[in-house]
Amino acid sequence: MGQPSRFAAIVRYGFLILLGTALVLPFIAFAVNAFSRQWFHPQPGPEDLDPAGLAADTLSPFTGP
Amino acid sequence: MRWERWRVPVMLAPAAFVLVILFGGGLIYGLLQSFGWQPLIGSTRLSLSSYANILAGERYSQQFWTGLLLTIWISLASTTVSAILAVAVALAIRGLPRRRRLSAFLLQFNLPIPHVVAAIGVLFVLSQSGLLSRLGAQMGLLHTPAQFPVLVRDRYGLGIIAAYVWKELPFIGVIVLAVLESLSQDYEDSARTLGAGAWQRFRHVTLPLITPALVSSSMIVFAFVFGAYQIPEILGVRYPRTLSVLALRFFLDADLSARAEAMAMSMIISAAVTIIMAVYRWASSRGDMRSA
Numbered sequence: 406m407g408q409p410s411r412f413a414a415i416v417r418y419g420f421l422i423l424l425g426t427a428l429v430l431p432f433i434a435f436a437v438n439a440f441s442r443q444w445f446h447p448q449p450g451p452e453d454l455d456p457a458g459l460a461a462d463t464l465s466p467f468t469g470p
Numbered sequence: 471m472r473w474e475r476w477r478v479p480v481m482l483a484p485a486a487f488v489l490v491i492l493f494g495g496g497l498i499y500g501l502l503q504s505f506g507w508q509p510l511i512g513s514t515r516l517s518l519s520s521y522a523n524i525l526a527g528e529r530y531s532q533q534f535w536t537g538l539l540l541t542i543w544i545s546l547a548s549t550t551v552s553a554i555l556a557v558a559v560a561l562a563i564r565g566l567p568r569r570r571r572l573s574a575f576l577l578q579f580n581l582p583i584p585h586v587v588a589a590i591g592v593l594f595v596l597s598q599s600g601l602l603s604r605l606g607a608q609m610g611l612l613h614t615p616a617q618f619p620v621l622v623r624d625r626y627g628l629g630i631i632a633a634y635v636w637k638e639l640p641f642i643g644v645i646v647l648a649v650l651e652s653l654s655q656d657y658e659d660s661a662r663t664l665g666a667g668a669w670q671r672f673r674h675v676t677l678p679l680i681t682p683a684l685v686s687s688s689m690i691v692f693a694f695v696f697g698a699y700q701i702p703e704i705l706g707v708r709y710p711r712t713l714s715v716l717a718l719r720f721f722l723d724a725d726l727s728a729r730a731e732a733m734a735m736s737m738i739i740s741a742a743v744t745i746i747m748a749v750y751r752w753a754s755s756r757g758d759m760r761s762a
Contacts, residue, residue, distance in 0.1 A: 424559055425573075428576060432591065434594035437601060438594055
């Protein structure tokens with residue numbers, strides 16, 4: 406039985422790695438979508454919307470002067 | 471002794487009961503509705519008008535025929551691509567000197583993933599705001615992610631085919647790999663000693679041996695893709711729609727009279743899948759008789 410050539414081994418492993426990556430890619434996309442929102446694009450809080458704290462100075466029927 | 475005769479039918483009865491009542495009952499009720507039997511809206515006259523409407527009527531026929539073509543295209547393309555890649559990957563894994571278990575796991579891990587999840591995963595990867603388009607833009611291959619080609623929600627169903635290939639390739643691959651693992655290496659070694667090259671060994675030795683498993687698993691995939699609606703519903707466009715999505719849309723239509731057409735489409739899908747499976751059974755039984 407002859408030894409498989411180096412080229413055949415590269416093609417075999419290359420194909421399997423490429424296919425494995427394609428199969429895993431949707432899960433990476435899920436992870437990126439799930440975590441990127443939380444880590445890199447957090448929902449703005451009240452201090453982000455009003456960094457100078459202007460809302461506290463305005464007259465409001467609920468909070469008073 | 472008398473009970474012995476009834477043992478097998480009694481043991482089969484629970485499974486047969488579920489099949490007959492749930493599947494057979496639904497099928498008969500659907501068939502009656504496709505003939506226009508809908509007491510809810512006062513229609514109890516049976517006719518073939520819903521079939522005539524979807525085959526030649528002004529409102530439904532164009533959607534039906536384009537939907538049928540799209541369904542056949544998606545089923546054929548996804549089954550063919552999955553089968554070719556599955557054979558290639560099974561052969562590649564079988565030839566590995568080590569790490570075969572890891573590779574086999576790679577082939578099996580997405581089998582239990584639901585089709586809806588597969589569709590959303592493909593949407594996240596292939597859409598114009600997806601992972602690949604953003605990576606392409608980050609790496610400078612594209613100026614903006616929007617330059618990425620339209621691969622999901624496209625007229626030709628490319629995203630639908632990609633999702634089905636992602637989901638069905640491992641299914642066919644696992645079956646073909648199991649057959650390959652069970653085959654003796656002697657056949658190929660004999661061919662090699664007779665001077666056969668790699669392609670000749672595959673074409674004349676390996677392929678005939680794996681063909682029954684490959685064809686039967688491909689037929690299951692084709693029949694499933696032909697009738698499934700989740701992936702085309704998520705990754706498809708408004709026009710053309712696959713038959714299963716069209717049937718569901720008509721079924722959910724506010725106009726209750728469209729339900730007869732929905733059921734007629736469902737019956738046509740069921741008939742098509744039944745005919746495909748019957749032809750496959752007939753062909754495989756002929757093949758068995760010839761080889762016997």
